[in-house]
Amino acid sequence: MSYEISLSRLLENKARKLHGRLPRIREQAEALLIYTQVPFPHYTPHGFSHSISVEENLDWLIPDEVKEKMNDHEVFFLIVAAWLHDWGMIGEQGEDAEHIRRDHHIRTERNFEKMHQQIGLTEHEARIVGRISKGHRKVDLNSDEYDDALIGQNIKIRSRFLAALLRIADECDITHNRTPEVIYYSINPSGQAKEEFDKHLSIMGIGQLQEKHKIYINAVAKDPRGARTLRDVRQKIQTELDVVKTILAQNDVPLDLVDLKLETRGFIDKPIGFEINKEKIVELLVGDHLYARNDVAIRELVQNSIDSCLLKKTLDPGSSCKIVLQIDNRETLVIEDDGFGMGYYEAKKYLSSIGDSFYHSDELQDALVGKTYRPIGLFGIGILSCFLISDRIVIETLQEGAEPCKFTIDSLNNEWKFEKGSLANPGTRVSLNLSEGGRTIDLEASLLNYFLFPEVPIDYTDGTYPMRRLETGWSADLIYQRFMRDRDDPNEVPFAEMMNLTTENYDVIVGVFSGHIRGQLFLFNHGIHVGNFYVAGLAVRRCICVNLKRDLVDLHLSREQVKRNRKWDNFIYSLSGDIFRELVKTSESSNQEDVMAVMGGMIEDRMTLEVCSERELFEKVPILRCFLEHAPFPVLAKGAINVANGIVALDDKDACLYSCCSHKVLEELELVSQIYEGPTLVANPYELPTVKSLTGGRMDLLTFLRGQKGIPVAKLEALRVSSYLTFSGLTPPVHIWWCEGRRYGA
Secondary structure (H helix, E strand, O other), X not given: OOOOOOHHHXXXXXXXXXXHOHXXXXXXXXXXXXXXXOOOOOOOXXXXXXXXXXXXXXXXXXXXXXXXXXXXXXXXXXXXXXXXXXXXXOOOOOOOHHHHHHHHHHHHHHHHHHOHHHHOOOHHHHHHHHXXXXXXXXXXXXXXXXXXXXXXXXEEEOHHHHHHHHHHHHHOOOOHHHOOHHHHXXXXXXXXXXXXXXXXXXXXXXXXXXXOOEXXXXXXXXXXXXXXXXXXXXXXXXXXXXXXXXXXXXXXXXXXXXXXXXXXXXXXXXXXXXXXXXXHHHHHHOOOOOOOOOOHHHHHHHHHHHHHHHHHHHHOOOOOOOEEEEEEOOOEEEEEEOOOOOOHHHHHHHHOEEOOOHHHOHHHHHHOOOOOOOOOOOOOOHHHHHHHOEEEEEEEEEOOOOOOEEEEEOOOOOOOEEEEOOOXXXXXXXXXXXXXXXXXXOHHHHHHHHEOOOOOOEEEEOOOOOOEEOOOOOOHHHHHHHHHOOOOOOOOOOOEEEEEEEOOOEEEEEEEOOOOOOOOEEXXXXXXXXXXXXXXXXXXXXXXXXXXXXXXXXXXXXXOOEOOOHHHHHHHHHHHHHXXXXXXXXXXXXXXXXXXXXXXXXXXXXXXXXXXXXXXXXXXXXXXXXXXXXXXXXXXXXXXXXXXXXXXXXXXXXXXXXEOOOOOHHHHHHHHHOOOOOOOEEEEOOOOOEEEOOOOOEEEHHHHHHHHOOOOHHHHOOEEEOOOXXXXXXXXXXXXXXXXXXXEEO
């Protein structure tokens, strides 16, 4: 839609004094923004011509009736922000260009605050304009810092609304005017820079027609790649609009959709190729390699077969399945199962659609109502891994009630060849024509490396020995042999089991390992090895082996790493709680001192934690909170000794801390009770991590936690042992206790 009122003309008519300040600011902006190109000689321009385009975009993005309702200062601030929002793109000599680009919106806000006088703004004006400018990218406009602000005498500035407008106006500066052809042919860009220039040169115009809620882009593409880039441009603007459109609508700017009107030259714009679920596959673009080993194709295909077999057994509990792997003449690897199989529809919709999984489809979920089925596969990308070891894939599959199918895949670039298959019974057979790298794989070693106890039997042969059944099981010995043992160290002591626990979420083995390990948590998913991971706070000689039965952690696409996010922290907290409860339960037949010894041995005492709050401590080391919730702490009160968990014991603000001197904790406290008449004592029988404060001082973990509850430091350290008790039969020759200045001795 056309507009009649520009922001500049509106300000000139309504507030000549404010408008009169613009020429000086413009002069400074024009001079400054010349230098934005210095760190980015081959980027599309961010100079003052871009600033003017952003201002012009604001003119047509904001309906005239909305402009007229804006107060004078809002108009003034928005114009200045449009001119100088890229001020932060100016870098100092030697600064990293990518760092400048990534943080330039934050740098712009700082520049306004530091150099407002040189620009011609007051300190308070600069703070508001800087905040609006920072909001043109990345930041959360719904945060408190973008709440309405006041300046002068009750003049309200809608910072959130103005920043949202600026963000969309900046995104909409995409036409050929931003990259004149004379610049393009002068600098001759290449790579990503060339794509950026080509993108702008392809766009004829952007603006509104009749629909108030639409932004239209008119563009011309000369090849499919250009068409795809232009669709990406439309989606990028739409994505930003989706973030801010509620803010705009609340202020009577009803923008909702971005529409691309695309013309083509020399080709028909009907894209065809691999179909990708972008939300699930985008992580493929992160990092140098997805998989650490090329034999991961074996894991992926066997995993798919396991899922297929388990689905068949879920729908038909009386059925039985197995998986067979065979290498013929080192040339072909065949993986065959008698599971559920696929029809052409499932293969077309899910197997060839990278990023989608049949096992999570609505169709299958409808068939599984009332049944429990937990597939291993999540992302639907396993077929891609086959090209790590193969240059040709043949898939034959049959689903009950469907026609047998056969698909031949010669490369990722070519369409699949489809034929009628030859399978007589439901299931799937995948044949890989092994590449040079694939022919070096040791099939048995690969299976042993990935599969500990899959829920479906696996038979295999590489042609040099008869068919074998993969040994499976959930035991400390088997885990040690497969995943822990250092075969170069004949003196290494095996993994000694302490506890074996089974829940509906996971199977757990806890034990002691005297050798060197890179991470104390050995993680398996449905009997398939994921990796071993460091757990903050867990003693380095303690190992926890976990087999997941549910989706309790987020795995990376490779399924060889976990994402260290809140879900992971919750998993560690839940797992620790189950382990500590079981340790206390299984040790109840022993005395409390044995329980304390077992519990204390689980925590790594050589850590120094740099945290400033209890919350930060438990977020960084969730195992510590579980420990305090379950570990027994002796409490001496009025001559009687009781036991409470750490959370309860430490919550008594009137109590004093007491560090035990011997391993016979309860007998020691009996002795102490004979001479001590002070306040309640909370005894600490454990060696625990220390905490480093912000000032650099170190303190005991329990002292830190008590300090977080507002207990004075003098109270925390009130009770000390002046000389170590030498317990021989627990009869010390001399011991002296001090509590708040009072002496207790014998």
